Amino acid sequence: MNQQKVSFKNANGETLVGRLSLPANQHPHNFVLFAHCFTCNKNFAAVRNISRALTAEGFGVLRFDFTGLGESEGEFSDSNFSGNVEDLLEAAKYLEMHYSSPTLIIGHSLGGAAAILAAQKISSIRAIATIGAPSNPLHVKHIFKNDIETIKDQGNAEVNIGGRSFTIKKQFLEDLKSQSYQETLKNNRKSILILHSPRDKVVEIKNAEEIYIAVHHPKSFISLDGADHLLGNPKDATYTGEIIGKWSQRYLEMPGAIALDTEKEVVASLDSADGFTTQMKVGSHYITADEPVSYGGNNFGPSPYELVSAGLSACTVMTVQMYAKRKKWPLENVEVHTSYQKLHADDCQNCDSSEAKIDTFQRAIKLTGDLDDKQIARIMEIADKCPVHRTLKSEINIVTTLLSN
Secondary structure, X not given: OEEEEEEEEOOOOOEEXXXXXXXXXXXXXXXXXXXXXXXXXXXXXXXXXXXXXXXXXXXXXXXXXXXXXXXXXXXXXXXXXXXXXXXXXXXXXXXXXXXXXXXXXXXEOHHHHHHHXXXXXXXXXXXXXXEOOOOOHHHHHHHXXXXXXXXXXXXXXXXXEOOEEEEEEHHHHHHHHHOOHHHHHHHOOOEEXXXXXXXXXXXXXXXXXXXXXXXXOOEEEEEOOOOOOOXXXXXXXXXXXXXXXXXXXXXXXXXXXXXXXXXXXXXXXXXXXXXXXXXXXXXXXXXXXXXXXXXXXXXXXXXXXXXXXXXXXXXXXXXXXXXXXXXXXXXXXXXXXXXXXXXXXXOOOOOOOOOOEEEEEEEEEEEEEOOOHHHHHHHHHHHXXXXXXXXXXXXXXXXXXXXXX
């Protein structure tokens, strides 16, 4: 997963800080907005694990700190639920301006309610996923229910939430009451996935039922059985991310699979707009080749010379193990570490020239097993006789023809 620190302004001109998670091996096919839970932040473990699962599915994920939380500017005590929704709208604008408009929005707990409201105002959003979300934003009041009278009487109160102190003002409660959330649920026409644990003690499972009944189809429900409200078990968070990734692809525009076919063993295909990022079919397997970023590529896959080095390494371990098994030698494991360089030749006709270099594969072999010196020496000899090694050392003939369209 490739992570980038990003920042943008909220409606009041204050800087909000986020993390943009990108796939390691491709450009994102869709971008996701993530709304974290009440008083959480972008670095909350569940948020990171869900984001990681989504990037593995090819999504780009923007998670950020709401106003007054984490690294973002502003005072939390002056923020409210409406402000969270506005922050999501500004985050969507940032993605639209710098990358691509988000098509999927995810909200955890109270962030789920904010995601549902924000989705109605972001035209590019086609799918919504909520995790342990309340059926009414007012549900969050139970977290500081013992302080509500103080907030009403004195205008604010210092409350303890998850071991941290936050100032909650009266305007926060009034803002929650002003939301037309139920009406928004009834009018929602965007695909929605509701994920909830039946064991959730913070936001009871009844909330998921009420959301499901209120919204229109297409709607889906997934039970996060055994999970707690904050998805404290990394396996639960990863599972949640994987489910959202698979479910949403039914409702989003996904890139079609590149149709590569050949009568040869390997085919490579590269469009003019893709730089060095090359799609390949190798036998019955599909892979991506690329160049490092330092060479102008995206580093989405191995370089051509890395692929050649890979072939040499793979062929060497196969040949060595096959020989050791035939001899019934106790070779438990063999590792072959290979790299490619152009190095100055030690002995050549043009050694006086500084330009005289030769293609060199540097191969290091590690053997594990109860082998004697004679066996090890023989294995090293056999390594030099692997088919790919012999091919690279022999005179090679490459016949090139032109295929008609």
